[in-house]
Amino acid sequence: MEVELKLLLAPEDNDKLLHHPLLDTPARVQQLTARYFDTPDLHLLRHGAGLRVRKVDGEWIQTMKAGGSVQSGLHSRNEWEGPVDRPWPRLGKLRKMVGDDEHWLSMLDVPELKDRLEPLFVVDVQRHSWDVEIGGNRIEVVLDVGHIERKAHKVPVNEIELELKEGDPAGLYAFALQLLDDIPLRISNINKAQRGYMLVRETGNAPFRAQALALEVDAPLSDALPAVLGNCLEQIQRNEIAVIDGHDPETLHQMRVGVRRLRSALKLFDTVAPCPPALQEDINWLGAELGAARDWDVLVSSTLARVDASQMELQSLALQTAHAKRSEAAQALLSPRYTRLMLTMGSWMLQTAPLLNGSAMQFSRQSLQHLHKSLIKRANRMNDSDAASAHRTRIAAKRSRYALEFFHALYRSKGTHTYLKALAAVQEELGQHNDLAVADHLLQELAQQHPQSSGAIQFARGYLLAQQATQAADLNAIRNRLHALRLPHSRH
Structure with a gap:
C-alpha cells in the first residue's frame, strides 16, 4: 500500500x-x-x-x-x-x-x-x-x-x-x-x-455531492470516525477547485454543505473525541467565508426571483455583491490558513481514531436516540411568534438527518429512507422561512452600501416580508409529523 x-x-x-x-x-x-x-x-x-x-x-x-x-x-x-x-x-x-x-x-x-x-x-x-x-x-x-x-x-x-x-x-x-x-x-x-x-x-469541475458512506455492521468506532469525517472532507475538497476557478453556484453550495456536515459530525463525536478549540475555530472561519458567499447566491438566484421582475437595478447590485463574496471565498481557499486547517484536520483524525473504543453501532444508536429526543423537544417549543424557535428546530432536524446519513449502512433501509425523507421535508419547509429572514438582513446591508437605490431595496424588503407573513410554515403540522416519526431499526 x-x-x-x-x-x-x-x-x-x-x-x-x-x-x-x-x-x-x-x-x-x-x-x-x-x-x-x-x-x-x-x-x-x-x-x-x-x-x-x-x-x-x-x-x-x-x-x-x-x-x-x-x-x-x-x-x-x-x-x-x-x-x-x-x-x-x-x-x-x-x-x-x-x-x-x-x-x-x-x-x-x-x-x-x-x-x-x-x-x-x-x-x-x-x-x-x-x-x-x-x-x-x-x-x-x-x-x-x-x-x-x-x-x-x-x-x-x-x-x-x-x-x-x-x-x-x-x-x-x-x-x-x-x-x-x-x-x-x-x-x-x-x-x-x-x-x-x-x-x-473533457470534463470540467462539476459539483461534487456527498457520497453514500459504507460501514460494516460490526465496525469499531475507531474505523467510523475517520470514515465519517473523511466523507465530509471529500465533499469539501472535491469542490475546492471549482469554487476557486469557476462560477457555478452549486459547487459553492456543495462545499458549504460539506463544511456543515463536518461541523455536525464533530459535534456528534464530541463526547468521545473533542475537536481541539483552535481547529474548531478554523472550521467555523471556513464555514463563515463560504456561508457569506452562499447567502448572496441564494438571494440572487432564488429569493429575488419572487420580487417584481422589473427591479433590474436591485438584481444588478445584488449580483455584484454575490460575485465579490464568491471572490472572497476563493481567496480564503487559496490562503495558508485553509491549507493548515486541512493538514491539521488530517493529522488529528489519524492520531485520534486509534484511541477510540466501542462499536459504531452502539455509538450511533445512542447518538440517534439523543438527537431524536432533542428534535422533539425543539419541535414542542416552536411558536409562531418566535422565528428563532423554528430555526432551532430546523437545525435539530438537520443534525439528526446528517447523523443517520453517516450511519445509514447500519440500519434497515426502509425505516432509514422514511426517517430521512421526513427530516428533509421539515428542513425544506422551515428553510424557506429562514431564507426570507436572511434575505431581509442582506437587503438592509445593501441599502446601507447603496443609499441611492433605497427605494427599490425597500420595495423588495416589503414584498418579501409580506410573503413571509402569508406563507408561514404550518408549525403544528410539522410538530405532528415529527411526533409520529420512529427511528429505524438496526440491521442486527
Whole structure:
C-alpha cells in the first residue's frame, strides 16, 4: 500500500523548496515520461485503477495503482510495480504481481483487454527527490515540474509528493506543516492520472455531492470516525477547485454543505473525541467565508426571483455583491490558513481514531436516540411568534438527518429512507422561512452600501416580508409529523 501526501505550489516558489533547510542533501534529478493506458471505454478507470509504463534511468517500469482512499490530501492506494521490456504493458507480469487478489485479477481478466489497451495521455516531468528522516519517519520528498499531454492539449504539473517509506502517516502532515511555515502550499486530492483522465473525458469541475458512506455492521468506532469525517472532507475538497476557478453556484453550495456536515459530525463525536478549540475555530472561519458567499447566491438566484421582475437595478447590485463574496471565498481557499486547517484536520483524525473504543453501532444508536429526543423537544417549543424557535428546530432536524446519513449502512433501509425523507421535508419547509429572514438582513446591508437605490431595496424588503407573513410554515403540522416519526431499526 502506497501512502503519500500531495501538495501544490506555485512555480515561483519552487526555489524555496529546493533550498529549504529540511532538505539538506543534494536532490536526485530525473526526467520521467510516463504513458497511461486504458481501453476506449475506460475499463480500468471505471474499476478505480490506473496503469502506466514509465521510463526510469533507461528502463521501462510498469505500474498499476488501484483502490484505496484519499483524505485531506493523503492518498492510500494499492500499488504493483515492476520492470518490463517495452514501452507497453505486460498484463501477464501484472497478473503475477497482483497474486491472489481476486478483485483486481477479475478486472484484468476481461476478454481481449490486452488488444484493447491504448495510450491515452502522457505525463512528462522533471523530478527532484530527497530522502528525509524526521521524527522517526522516513519520507521521500518529490518535486515534479512538467505537464500532462493529451493530443494537442496540455495542463501544467507543479506539485510536491511526500511518500511515507517507513513510520507513521501522521508524520507526513507534520512535515507538510513545517514546509507551510515557509512556502505557500495547497493540498491536492487528485493525482496525475485523474487529471489526465479529465483531459480524456473533457470534463470540467462539476459539483461534487456527498457520497453514500459504507460501514460494516460490526465496525469499531475507531474505523467510523475517520470514515465519517473523511466523507465530509471529500465533499469539501472535491469542490475546492471549482469554487476557486469557476462560477457555478452549486459547487459553492456543495462545499458549504460539506463544511456543515463536518461541523455536525464533530459535534456528534464530541463526547468521545473533542475537536481541539483552535481547529474548531478554523472550521467555523471556513464555514463563515463560504456561508457569506452562499447567502448572496441564494438571494440572487432564488429569493429575488419572487420580487417584481422589473427591479433590474436591485438584481444588478445584488449580483455584484454575490460575485465579490464568491471572490472572497476563493481567496480564503487559496490562503495558508485553509491549507493548515486541512493538514491539521488530517493529522488529528489519524492520531485520534486509534484511541477510540466501542462499536459504531452502539455509538450511533445512542447518538440517534439523543438527537431524536432533542428534535422533539425543539419541535414542542416552536411558536409562531418566535422565528428563532423554528430555526432551532430546523437545525435539530438537520443534525439528526446528517447523523443517520453517516450511519445509514447500519440500519434497515426502509425505516432509514422514511426517517430521512421526513427530516428533509421539515428542513425544506422551515428553510424557506429562514431564507426570507436572511434575505431581509442582506437587503438592509445593501441599502446601507447603496443609499441611492433605497427605494427599490425597500420595495423588495416589503414584498418579501409580506410573503413571509402569508406563507408561514404550518408549525403544528410539522410538530405532528415529527411526533409520529420512529427511528429505524438496526440491521442486527
